[in-house]
Amino acid sequence: MSRLSRIALIVAAVAFPTAGLVAHVRLVHPSNGTPLRWSNPATVSIVINATGSDDIADGSHETSLRMAIQDWNAVTGTTATLVEDASDVSQARTDWSSTGIHLIYFDETNESGFFPIGSSTVAITPVWFFSSGLIQDADVLFNGSGFHFTTAGQAGRFDVGAVGAHELGHLLGLDHSGAVGATLYPYVDTGLVLQRSLSQDDAHGLRDAYPQGTWGRISGTIVRESDSSTVAGAYVVARDAGGRTAASTLATNNGAFTLRGLDPDVYTVYARPLDNPVDAGNLGSGHAGAETDFEPAVYAATATITGGETLDLGELAVGDDVALNLGTAGDQFPARVVVGQSRTITLHGSGLFNGSSLTASDPDLILGLPTWFGSQVSFQVTVPAGEPRGHVDLTVTNSAGALSILPAALEVTPPSPTVTSVDPDAGPMQGGAALTISGTEFFAGARIVIADQIYTDGVNASVVDDTTITLTTAATPPGTHDVVVIDASGVEGRLVAAYTARSAPVIDGVLPVAGQASGGTEVVLAGDGFLDGLAVRIDGIDQGAVTVEPDGTEARFTTVGGVAGGPYTLELENPDGSLTTSSFSYAAQLDPSVAAILPDSGSTGGGTIVTITGANFTGATTVRFVGDPGAAPVDAASVTFVDPGTLEVVTPAHEQGTVGVLVEEPGGPGTFVEQAFTFSGGGGGGGCAIAPVPAPPRPRAVLEGAWWLFAVVLLLTANARRARAATARRTNR
């Protein structure tokens, strides 16, 4: 390198100051180093686009991403909360580039321009910020045009939940973590689900960014053993008394560090270079300047945090760089080790020769004798029963005493759950079914996913023991669904097609409830869950064609008739076999029929006189106004029987809107006319004829209008004209 270009590079280094290297690894302003953060962390809105991935037809991307949101929101000691806007309007939006929405969006056509053909980018999170470091906008974009995604563990596809949890971390202002078991570790493989669940390091990162309450702090300074100069950007890690990786940070450019947001515990703190598998190339440009040419070192003294105190550990002297490294980006992290099981693991690196030793930070883990190959090491790990979840560091010490520490190398998890049965295996789509899920490896904190519903232990589900979970279903989309039990570590057990949400129809109203025995009564069914192909039977007799509204809340059919009497069983059956029943009667007398209702509108205060013309009315005929076919009808204020073809009705007070009119005989047949009368806020009266067959107005009705005076005038005029004509005829004779 020429002297000039080297100087240029040094200048460039100065241009990207490291003063902003603060606790945890945060996204920082590229120029002034200020950590990027939301000004209103308690209400960071987020919207999951409903369309999702074209690889996932059942919309389960929403469920997976919703769980990722839940995981970030479950972090304690932080004000940060992702608030999902799940309104249909917002979820239909695709304008991810608008500042007014923070959208999780699958870009299936490269409309963003970030994913050209052949792109190797799977997902990104563009973060807009102000000079103050406040985040203005951020969105998560999945490259749906170039990659395949899954929520069901399909081979060769990226897990939506794992990628989503990672990107949401960026959206919240976190950069990549050097802890290889963290969700914000930069690398993940297809099929890997462990990054769905947050590590302690991720949680501490969020707590550090948006603290709530008082937590412990550990501070110190990293210096070189050789000349006591400070080490910029050292990666500093704390692990708890159980040997679990707890939190990490980057030292500032003067070697100082502060680990924040620590729970009460006894911590061991060490520093290592941020060079492998994660290096500064994985971080934003604001982190340039980290020094990596030193040997890891561990503080001799532990730090005991009892509350919200700050402990200063003083200086930690690190030695010169060593040709020893454990772990590379080519290794798959986190390396999962299962409680009660043994596993052989191979990790790559350099300087991994005979004479070295390998230890785990949790001494309960049993490491077999490693086999050293120089550039890799193989060893067996056995996790005793009862070990808690979490991440464990691995340390290699070579024959010369040099160290390499790989933070959060192993992730201890329970065995994956298995789901063996669900009882009952079907229930109504409206929910309310009490399910017992049987299987193995069910533990506290488990979540259960059935279709688009997430059930959480202790909230709306209960892990009874390690083989039994109980829950009561919420409203579930009709169809057959997998039942998935997801452990807090992210591993899952799935029973395919284990539960069917039946589209059991629900009847809220039958209008009318009786019809003429000869048939031909038009009946409106109100309720929910009516599907195309709905069959209706009265007393076992199929009623023929049924029309179902697209939203499944109304159905109509015309009776075929039967023997006068009843009530008979009215049975509804959806195509999937789900049934419900109500009742219907047949009457010997004919249905009242309605030809016209005039006027067809009136005041919400009631009192409008309405004339109903038709046939088959009696002195007992009742009239009721029905705002919604499933709602309680409101009786007319009065009904006057004029003749079998005429009723005079005074409307009741009724809320504004257009309603149906039910004309029926008590205990007998009836007729329901939909959308027949409008209650409005004004004085009422007037309107257009809406009855099925307009009938000529009767004299009384004609006189009710204010224009009856005009009619009188016309009549008088006509009489006068006739008189004049008669006079003229007489005169002509």
Place this chain on the structure above:
Amino acid sequence: MRQLLATLGLLVVGFLVALLPARSIQAGTALRLDLGGLVQRSELVVEARVLSARTVELEGWLATEYLLEVARTFKGAHEACRTVRLPGGLRADGSGLLIPGVPHLATGEEALLFLEREGPRGTRMTTGLAQGRLTLRRLSDGRRQLVRDLTSMELVAPGSERAERGDRSVLDYAACLAEIEAALNREKAPR
């Protein structure tokens, strides 16, 4: 001796390449790529020096426009001087756009850049996000190396050299070039 070193270098790179899985991803989130994969997924591969960098606004988006002095073009049309726009940048008022994983190039930096196709706003992504930029380091003995990040280079004082670390972040320049040429030849070879 030189031949032996070159052979050893090739072996090292080949070994490293063989160790790299092709299905890992990096976040942002990108496929984990070896050199062959980087070549294959790039439309443009150049060795260049960054002459200048400026932020430009493109249809409401921010990008950093780099003026490159191109020493060598491995893939794509050669231009001795070309501009490349990477998404993300900083306005004069200090506001800006950051995309975690997209590298920022320093003025004066010499680098091997693997770039994807140009997008609709004239921006390109580095192939594999941060993986698509290997910074060139010249040692005092004339050898050249490629490093994945600037960390060790930026703090080197003029006239001094830190010890070589020999880790995966530092690759032998000649060996990398041989691997890139081999990948290009594989692309050209009839199937």
